[in-house]
Amino acid sequence: MPEVRECIAFHLAITPFFETALETGEDLTVLDLWADAADSIKKETKLSQDRCPYRLQNDSTAMRGHASGQEALYPEPLLTREAWRTIYTAEQWKIMVRTPKPSENDHRRARVGLGIEMAAHTIAFISLDNLFESLWRDRFEALPRVYKNIYDGYSEWLELVVEWLEEVEQKGKKGRALWEKTARSAIRDSEGQMPFCGVGVYTVCELFHDAGFWPFMSLAELVHCPSRMARFCEALWSYVHKSYSDLQNLLAGAKVDGLFAASRSKRKEYVEWLHVYARQTCRMPARMAVLAEEQIARFTSFDDSESWYRFEGPVRVYDVFDPLYIKSALEHPGKAAGLPQRPAEMDPLTKYYAAKGMLDDPTYLKPGYYNTQGLVPWENSHRERKYRETFLYYDGKQVWSHVPAFAGESSWINSEEYGLHAQTGAEKEEAYFVNIISEGRDVAVGPLEWCATATMAKTSHGEKIVHPHRDVPYSDVVQLHRSKSSSSLASSAAIESDGEDVEDASEADVPALTSEGDWLSDDYASRSESVSQGDWLSDNYAPRSESVSRPASPEYSDVAQGPSTLKLPDPSPPRKRTRLNVGANSKPAQYSYTPRGYPRKPKPEWRKPRKAKSKKSST
Incomplete structure (x- = not known):
């Protein structure tokens, strides 16, 4: 299911269309x-x-x-x-x-x-x-019940949180259910329902980092601590606030002709939005890095001592938290509540814990470590940043964290009981966000990783052109652009491949247009033997053969059975950026093709360089 930031991206992407349609009076009849x-x-x-x-x-x-x-x-x-x-x-x-x-x-x-x-x-x-x-x-x-989301009505959303807490407490009356279940999995289990709709695999890792939680904290450690529950709610509001405030700029740069067609370099920009998920290192304020070092040292000492339980006895390990990550929620309480000003009475979450007499329970924040005025972001936090290595675990899903998971055998939920293991070395490197995109193996996470993305290229004039299908050969993108252009197309077209080197190529690298029009035209008649009349792009096309072929292109299979399908891209490294010279003076050349169907210009024969004659100096 799409996570909360992707859902916001849907809203931001489709809303301008309806606004423009209403302003221009566009006919929206289905x-x-x-x-x-x-x-x-x-x-x-x-x-x-x-x-x-x-x-x-x-x-x-x-x-x-x-x-x-x-x-x-x-x-x-x-x-x-x-x-x-x-x-x-x-x-x-x-x-x-x-x-x-x-x-x-x-x-x-x-x-x-x-x-x-x-x-x-x-x-x-x-x-x-x-x-x-x-x-x-x-x-x-x-229609199904439509809930208020956290950004539209924070106080009303907190009422849903209280309902969720009451359900959790009811289920936790039997045995140690709240101790044996992790908070992360409990939140993800309610992903498709309120109040945590859209908090999925990678969002929950980001929120745990922002709220200062360790990755496999038990559900009891979350719901029995008012401070932690409040921090998690504020972290989610801040996360949604950033999405509504800044996401439009990220999406705008990824659109071409109304379609999302982000280049690799554009997709990599989203890694800066992530704090911990799929990152090699996480950047944090210096005082937060000190807390992380102290926690790791404390865990190491516990391994050599007697068993210790996190929720019993005096607090000995503090949350690795910095208020910088919930700054927007702390500075805009009225906006967070969806009201012009903070209501006079206590919010629903505070009322819930006050009724249980838990408002003075331990906060698990280091005493005296934060500003005496409260959890006000440290003024120098953004100036003094430290980089800490991330931790990756796997329990069926990837779990990324800024702190280690366990202190040996000193937790009710340890690695052996829960069946998880740490990912290090090459396994971890393969999961890095930038590596996934650079190698083109799969999609990463975030609002630019759509299954409906298009394929984008650039002309030599810097104009972005697009094909509505994804991962099609760039030659198809150029051909579509040429079919829509009314010019003589005597200029060259440069095909972009995200900053790679540029090679020269001739017009032979683009499938030639037929004399009767190109394959995107309604009047185009395919010369393939598999379709005897009309064309599969024609309005009147009726298939008369089991196989339907398209104009010759190295990306299409000549032996495919059934309807023509595109081949999967070869998992080889991305090709070099290619420039197509389609001018009148371009010289014909013979080209071979890579396994992915891209033109490959033969390397020139090596010739011994001629020595330049040195001029004798006159005395």
């Missing part, structure tokens, strides 16, 4: 609904024999969702879960609906969960595995 067929349902696959998205009819019986609770795709109104919202222009959507769905293991084109086609634009809900759910109701009151 013309058609589209969807990719589910491979496991024969009734649907018959409606999409070419593996392209098909139109939903008013008698459609297609269902989506988990097996225990599926919902119909048709009709309205719409509330979709677990899908990525993307807005396509009419031209971009034409390409989407005329591209065959890939095979099960080919994620070159994600599945169209649901496409809502209008006159000028289409809102598409893109899903990587077609596992999503759309809820349609004829009345607003019949």
Whole structure:
């Protein structure tokens, strides 16, 4: 399920479209609904024999969702879960609906969960595995309960936190349930529900860092400490506040023609938003680094002494916390509460702990270590930063932390009982955010890692051009750009590959346009023997063969059975940046292709350099 920052990114991405449409009076009448067929349902696959998205009819019986609770795709109104919202222009959507769905293991084109086609634009809900759910109701009151989120109404959200605490306490009355369950897993278990909707695998690691928690703190250590529970709530509000305040700038630089098509260098920028997750080191204020060193030293001493329990006896280990990370919540209490000013009465969380007589319980913050005026961020915290190595553990999911997990056998939950192990060396390096993106092995985390991303390239004039599918050959991006251009295209086009070296290449590196128009034209007639009439991009196309081929391109398979599908990219290192010289004076050249289908210019033969004649000096 998308995490909270990704959900905010969806909101920030789609809201401007509706605002502009309302201002300009754009017609938002729904013309058609589209969807990719589910491979496991024969009734649907018959409606999409070419593996392209098909139109939903008013008698459609297609269902989506988990097996225990599926919902119909048709009709309205719409509330979709677990899908990525993307807005396509009419031209971009034409390409989407005329591209065959890939095979099960080919994620070159994600599945169209649901496409809502209008006159000028289409809102598409893109899903990587077609596992999503759309809820349609004829009345607003019949829709599922919509909760206030933490940013819109902090006080109301705290009431949901209190409800969650009461449920936890009720379950914890039996035995040591609260001690045997980690706080991290308990919060993640309620990820799809309030109050921690969207707090998933990487968000919970970030919040634990900001609140000063160790990674496998028990649920009892969280809910039985008012200070820790309050810090976690303030950390979540600060995290959401930064997303609403600064995320738009990050997203704007990743858009091309309305589609998200971030380059590798742009995607790497998100690592600066992360404090600990998938980072080699975490940067923290100097006084926080001192606390981390003290905790590690204390844990080491515990290994050589008698058993020690975290929640019994005097406090001996303090939380590695700095108020700098919840600064926005501390400085804007009225804004955090969603009210013009702080309410006169106590907030719901304070009332809950006051009723239990726990307001004076230990805070697990080092006495006298913070400003005497309260948890006010240290003025010099941003000037004196220290870098500390991160810790990575694995218990089915990655767990990143700024402090180690356990003190040997001195915890109720130790590594042997919980079945987790630390990741070090090469295993840890492979999980670094920048390495995942640089090597192109997989997607990382964050709002720029969409399954509906497009492929971007740059012309020699610095103009960004885009293809609506992801991971297509850059030659296809250029060809699409050429098909839309009315100029003679005598200028050269440079293909960008994120700062790599530039090589010269000729026009031969771009698939030639046919005399009847290019493969994106409605009038294009394929010369392939597998399609005898029309073209799979034509409005009147009806497949007459089991295989559908596209114009020759090294990225497409010549022997594929069934509808043409794109090959998966080769896991080799990213290629060099290539410049395509398509001017009139460009010289023809013969090029071989890399396994990924990119042009490879042969290296010139080596020649012995000629020695320059030295001039004799006259005396």
